[in-house]
Amino acid sequence: MGVTALAMLASLAVLAVVGPVLWGPAADRPDPSAVLQGPTGGHPLGTDHLGRDLLARLLASTWSSLLPAVTATLLGAAAGVTLGALTAVVGGRTRRLLGAFINLLLAFPALLVAMFFAVLFGAGARGAVFALAVACAPGFARLTQTLAAGVAGTDFMAAARVLGLRRHRLLRRHVLPHVAEPLLLNTTVAVGSALVALSGLSFLGLGAQPPSYDWGLLLSQGLDRVYTEPLPAVAPGIAIVYAGVAFQLLGEVLAKAATRQHPPARQTGEPAASPAPTGRRPAGADLLLEVADLRVALPAGDRTIRPVRGVSLALRRGEMVGLVGESGSGKSLTALALADLLPDGARATWSAHRFLGADVGSLTRRERHRQLATGMAMIFQNPASAFNPALRIETQLTEAVRAHHGIPREQAVEQARVQLQRVALPGERRLLRSRPFQLSGGQRQRVAIAAASMMRPDLVIADEPTTALDVTVQRQIMDLLRRVRRDDATAILFISHDIALVADACDRVLVMYGGTIVESLPARALADGARHPYTRMLVASVRGLTADRESSPPGLGGAPPDPGGTAPGCPFLDRCPQRLDRCAAEIPVLSALDPHHEVACWRPLPPTASSGRPETEECDT
Amino acid sequence: MSGVRGPGGLPEQSRGARGVRGARGAGLALHDVTVRHHGPYGPVTAVDGVSLEIARGRTVGLVGESGSGKSTLARAIVGLDRPCAGRIAIDGREYPVRRAADRRRWGRRVQLVFQDPDTALDPRMTVRQSLAEAAGAFARLDRRAREQRVGELLELVGLDAGCAGRLPGQLSGGQRQRVAVARALAVDPAVLVADEVTSALDVSVRAALLGMLRELQRRMGFAMLFISHDLAAVRQVSDAVAVMYLGRIVETASNEALPGGARHPYTRTLLSAVPSLHTGRRPGGEALPLSGEAPDPASPPAGCRFHPRCPVGPSRRPGREVCAVQDPWDETARVACHFPYPAGDGPEHA
Ligand code: SF4
Numbered sequence: 001m002g003v004t005a006l007a008m009l010a011s012l013a014v015l016a017v018v019g020p021v022l023w024g025p026a027a028d029r030p031d032p033s034a035v036l037q038g039p040t041g042g043h044p045l046g047t048d049h050l051g052r053d054l055l056a057r058l059l060a061s062t063w064s065s066l067l068p069a070v071t072a073t074l075l076g077a078a079a080g081v082t083l084g085a086l087t088a089v090v091g092g093r094t095r096r097l098l099g100a101f102i103n104l105l106l107a108f109p110a111l112l113v114a115m116f117f118a119v120l121f122g123a124g125a126r127g128a129v130f131a132l133a134v135a136c137a138p139g140f141a142r143l144t145q146t147l148a149a150g151v152a153g154t155d156f157m158a159a160a161r162v163l164g165l166r167r168h169r170l171l172r173r174h175v176l177p178h179v180a181e182p183l184l185l186n187t188t189v190a191v192g193s194a195l196v197a198l199s200g201l202s203f204l205g206l207g208a209q210p211p212s213y214d215w216g217l218l219l220s221q222g223l224d225r226v227y228t229e230p231l232p233a234v235a236p237g238i239a240i241v242y243a244g245v246a247f248q249l250l251g252e253v254l255a256k257a258a259t260r261q262h263p264p265a266r267q268t269g270e271p272a273a274s275p276a277p278t279g280r281r282p283a284g285a286d287l288l289l290e291v292a293d294l295r296v297a298l299p300a301g302d303r304t305i306r307p308v309r310g311v312s313l314a315l316r317r318g319e320m321v322g323l324v325g326e327s328g329s330g331k332s333l334t335a336l337a338l339a340d341l342l343p344d345g346a347r348a349t350w351s352a353h354r355f356l357g358a359d360v361g362s363l364t365r366r367e368r369h370r371q372l373a374t375g376m377a378m379i380f381q382n383p384a385s386a387f388n389p390a391l392r393i394e395t396q397l398t399e400a401v402r403a404h405h406g407i408p409r410e411q412a413v414e415q416a417r418v419q420l421q422r423v424a425l426p427g428e429r430r431l432l433r434s435r436p437f438q439l440s441g442g443q444r445q446r447v448a449i450a451a452a453s454m455m456r457p458d459l460v461i462a463d464e465p466t467t468a469l470d471v472t473v474q475r476q477i478m479d480l481l482r483r484v485r486r487d488d489a490t491a492i493l494f495i496s497h498d499i500a501l502v503a504d505a506c507d508r509v510l511v512m513y514g515g516t517i518v519e520s521l522p523a524r525a526l527a528d529g530a531r532h533p534y535t536r537m538l539v540a541s542v543r544g545l546t547a548d549r550e551s552s553p554p555g556l557g558g559a560p561p562d563p564g565g566t567a568p569g570c571p572f573l574d575r576c577p578q579r580l581d582r583c584a585a586e587i588p589v590l591s592a593l594d595p596h597h598e599v600a601c602w603r604p605l606p607p608t609a610s611s612g613r614p615e616t617e618e619c620d621t
Numbered sequence: 622m623s624g625v626r627g628p629g630g631l632p633e634q635s636r637g638a639r640g641v642r643g644a645r646g647a648g649l650a651l652h653d654v655t656v657r658h659h660g661p662y663g664p665v666t667a668v669d670g671v672s673l674e675i676a677r678g679r680t681v682g683l684v685g686e687s688g689s690g691k692s693t694l695a696r697a698i699v700g701l702d703r704p705c706a707g708r709i710a711i712d713g714r715e716y717p718v719r720r721a722a723d724r725r726r727w728g729r730r731v732q733l734v735f736q737d738p739d740t741a742l743d744p745r746m747t748v749r750q751s752l753a754e755a756a757g758a759f760a761r762l763d764r765r766a767r768e769q770r771v772g773e774l775l776e777l778v779g780l781d782a783g784c785a786g787r788l789p790g791q792l793s794g795g796q797r798q799r800v801a802v803a804r805a806l807a808v809d810p811a812v813l814v815a816d817e818v819t820s821a822l823d824v825s826v827r828a829a830l831l832g833m834l835r836e837l838q839r840r841m842g843f844a845m846l847f848i849s850h851d852l853a854a855v856r857q858v859s860d861a862v863a864v865m866y867l868g869r870i871v872e873t874a875s876n877e878a879l880p881g882g883a884r885h886p887y888t889r890t891l892l893s894a895v896p897s898l899h900t901g902r903r904p905g906g907e908a909l910p911l912s913g914e915a916p917d918p919a920s921p922p923a924g925c926r927f928h929p930r931c932p933v934g935p936s937r938r939p940g941r942e943v944c945a946v947q948d949p950w951d952e953t954a955r956v957a958c959h960f961p962y963p964a965g966d967g968p969e970h971a
C-alpha cells in the first residue's frame with residue numbers, strides 16, 4: 001500500500017510540475033477547424049468548443065487543481081488548529097464559549113458552508129480556496145480540541161503543572177507532540193476531500209472561471225455533452241478520483257506507520273523444544289475442564305513471544321480454583337485461551353483440551369461457540385468493558401438466554417430480575433432499565449455476575465474481578481461468587497495477583513510464573529506449606545495488618561523472565577536463592593509431593609512453616 | 622508537632638529517634654480544608670473541613686474508599702484543585718491563592734506521585750528529558766549540571782544510569798514508578814504526596830518501593846502524605862493513619878494503635894475486609910459486613926454520614942437513633958462517632 005500511495009503521489013507531483021510546461025501551449029491553442037470533436041488519433045480525449053485539445057488541458061491543469069486544494073486545507077488546518085489549541089490554554093469561561101462556537105460551526109455541512117462563502121467571496125479560484133478553508137476549519141478545531149483535552153487530563157500533564165511549568169512550555173513540550181501526529185494524518189486525508197470539494201465548486205460555477213480552468217471546470221464542460229461523448233466528462237472525473245485516492249492512501253499509510261512505533265524488540269529464533277509436562281491428573285468422571293500442555297504464542301513487533309508455556313490444569317464441578325501470578329505470568333492469557341478469546345494473531349496449542357466431556361479440538365466452530373456460550377462465562381476486571389454502553393441492562397442480561405435457550409422475553413426478564421435480587425441489588429426494575437454508565441463500579445461488577453449466572457454456566461472464569469474495587473466492595477463480590485458456586489455447583493476459576501484474597505476464597509491454588517504453573521496446592525496449605533521458592537516469596541510479601549513496620553519483607557532481585565526468551569532452564573532461575581546447576585539446564589516439571597500438592601522445582605524448600613512466613617502473624621490483643 | 626492533630630498514642634521516643642529536619646511547625650498543615658466540584662446536579666463537596674498536620678520526616682497514611690475524597694484532597698494540596706475554604710500551609714507559609722507566579726512556585730515545596738506509572742510520565746520523553754525538565758523547573762542549570770543532577774536522581778531511586786536514555790514504555794512498572802518518584806523529588810520538596818503509588822504494582826516490587834520511600838524520607842526529611850486503599854501498605858510506611866469517609870476524616874490513630882485499637886466502626890469495617898492468608902483469622906477482628914452502597918457525596922446522609930451502613934448504627938442497634946439525627950463529627954475529635962469502640966480492644970459492641 002505504501003508503494004502504491006507513493007507512486008500515485010509521485011505521478012501527480014511530476015504531472016503538476018511538468019504539465020503546464022509541456023502541454024500548456026497546446027492546451028490554450030484554439031483550433032476552429034476541430035471544435036467539439038470526439039476522441040481521435042490527434043486528440044485522444046477530443047476537443048472542446050474552441051477546438052482545444054482536452055487531454056492537454058487535463059494534464060496541464062494538474063497544478064491548478066491540486067494547489068488550491070492543498071492551500072485551502074493548509075489554511076483551514078492553521079485556523080482550526082489555532083482555534084482548537086486555544087481552548088486548552090484559556091480559562092474556563094472562554095473555553096466553554098470557544099467550544100460552543102466550534103459546535104455551532106460544525107452544525108452546518110461543510111460543503112454548504114463552502115458554497116455559502118464561495119458566493120460571499122465572489123466566484124473565482126481565490127474565493128473558492130478561502131471558502132473551503134473556512135469550511136474545513138471547524139473540523140480541525142474540534143479534532144485539536146478533543147486531542148488537546150485528552151492530553152490535558154493526563155497524569156503527566158498534571159505532574160508538569162505541579163512542577164510549575166509555564167503555559168507555552170506545556171503546549172510545546174507536552175501537548176503539541178501528542179496531537180501533531182493525528183493532525184498530520186487528518187490534514188493529508190483532508191487534502192483529498194478538499195480536492196473533490198473544490199472540483200465540485202468549479203463544477204457549480206463557483207470555482208475557477210474561464211479562461212482559467214481546472215479539473216472541476218473541465219468536468220462540468222464535459223458534462224454538457226456526456227450523452228454523445230462520455231470521455232470528456234469521465235476523464236476529469238477519473239483524475240479527481242485518482243488524486244483523492246492518492247491522498248487518502250497516504251493518510252492511511254502514515255496512520256499505519258504511526259501505530260507501528262514499537263520500542264525496539266530483540267530478535268529471537270523459534271523456541272527450543274522443552275520437555276512437556278505430562279498430564280498426570282487423575283481422570284475423574286466429574287472433570288469439567290481439562291487442559292494439558294497449553295501454550296500460547298503471540299506476535300509482538302518483529303518477534304514471537306510465548307507468554308504461556310505448557311500449562312496443565314483440571315477443574316471439577318463446583319470447585320473454586322485460584323490462579324495466582326504477577327503481571328506477565330501468563331495467567332490472563334491462559335484464561336482467554338480457555339474461553340477462545342485470545343487477541344488477534346495469538347495462537348494456542350495443547351496436547352489435550354476437554355470441556356464438558358467433549359474434545360475441544362474436534363468440535364466444529366459452531367459447536368464450540370455454543371458450548372462456550374452456554375457452558376462458560378467470563379467476568380473481567382473492568383466490568384465496563386464487558387457491557388455495551390448503549391444498551392439497557394435488561395437487554396444485555398436477557399440477550400443470551402433468549403438466543404440460546406429460546407426463552408420468551410417476559411420469562412427472560414423475570415429470570416433477570418431474580419438474578420439481580422440474588423446479587424443483592426435492590427430496585428431491579430429501575431436497574432433493568434438503566435444503562436451501564438449509570439451504575440457504580442461495584443454495582444456493575446455485581447450485574448456482571450448476575451449476567452454470568454443467567455445461563456447457569458458450568459464454569460465461570462473470573463479475571464481479577466475485584467482489583468478495581470474497594471476492599472469493602474471486594475468483600476461483597478467475593479461472597480457473591482461463593483454463593484453462585486454453592487447454589488449452582490458452578491466451578492470457578494479465580495484469577496488474581498492477590499494471593500491472600502485467593503487463599504481466602506478458593507479450595508485449591510495454582511501459582512503461575514513465567515508462563516508455567518510452578519506450584520499447585522490446597523489453599524489452606526498456602527500460608528505454611530508452600531514449597532516453591534517463588535510461592536514462598538509471594539506469601540512472605542503479604543504483610544498482613546499486624547506486621548511490624550521496621551521489618552521489610554524480602555524483596556525480589558532481578559526481573560521476571562522475558563516472555564520471548566528461549567533459555568531452557570527454570571523460569572525463576574534469575575531470582576532464585578535456591579538454584580542449582582541443574583536449574584539452568586533443565587526446566588523442572590510439575591511433580592507430586594503428595595496427592596494434593598505438586599511443585600515444579602528441582603530443589604523445593606523444606607516443609608517447615610516458619611521460614612515461609614516471617615512476622616506476618618503475632619496476633620494482637 | 623506530632624504526626625497528627627491529637628497526639629494520643631504517639632510515643633515521644635519514636636519521634637525523637639527519627640531525624641526530623643526543620644523547626645517546629647515545619648511540614649504540612651491543613652486547616653478546615655473544603656473542596657467543591659461542579660457535579661452534574663450542582664456542587665459536590667468532595668472534601669469537607671479536613672484538618673491534618675504532618676511534620677517533616679513523618680508520614681501520615683490516608684485511607685478510604687473511592688469517592689471518599691482522598692484524591693481530591695491530594696490535588697488540592699499540590700494546587701491542582703483550589704479549595705473553596707480553609708488553609709493549607711507548608712513550613713508555616715500559606716498557599717498563595719491568587720497570583721499565577723506564586724502558584725507556580727508552590728510546586729517547589731510540594732510534589733505529587735501518581736497512582737498509575739503508565740500514564741504519569743510523558744510517553745514521548747526519555748527518562749533523562751523528564752528528570753531534566755523537573756530539575757530545571759525552579760533552578761537554572763547548564764547542560765553539565767543538569768546531566769549530573771539526572772544521574773544523582775537516578776541513583777537516589779536506585780536505578781541504573783543506563784535507564785536515562787530509555788522511554789517510559791521500555792521500563793517495567795516498578796522502574797517507571799521509581800522515575801516518577803525521582804521526578805517529584807528533583808525539586809527537593811518539603812512535602813511529598815503519594816497517591817496510591819503501589820496499587821498498580823506487583824507484590825514483588827511493591828515492598829521494595831515502599832522501603833525506598835521510607836529510606837528517602839529518612840535522608841531528605843520531607844513530610845509525606847501516603848494515600849492508599851491498601852491498609853497493609855499504609856501501615857508499612859506511616860507513623861499515623863487517618864481514615865476518610867465521604868469527604869471527612871472520621872478517625873486518626875497512631876500506627877502502633879492499629880489494627881486492634883481502631884475505634885470508629887468504619888475503620889473496623891475496613892480492617893476486617895482485608896483478606897488474610899490465614900483463613901478465618903482476620904487481623905482486624907470480627908468480620909463486619911458493610912451493607913449498601915457508598916452514598917452519593919452530592920447529598921450525604923443527615924446525622925452521622927456512616928449511619929445507613931454502620932454495622933453498629935441505628936439500623937442494627939435499637940436505641941442509637943441519635944446517629945441518624947446528630948452529626949458526631951467535629952473539628953477536634955480523633956473519632957467521629959457517638960459510640961466509638963473503647964480505646965483498648967474490648968469488645969464492648971459484641
Ligand atoms: S528449579 Fe531451581 S531455580 Fe527453579 S525454583 Fe527450583 S531451585 Fe529455584
Ligand code: SF4
Pocket residue numbers: 885886887925926927928929931932933934935941944949957958959960961
Ligand atoms: S455515630 Fe453511630 S452510625 Fe455513626 S459510626 Fe458511630 S455508631 Fe455508627
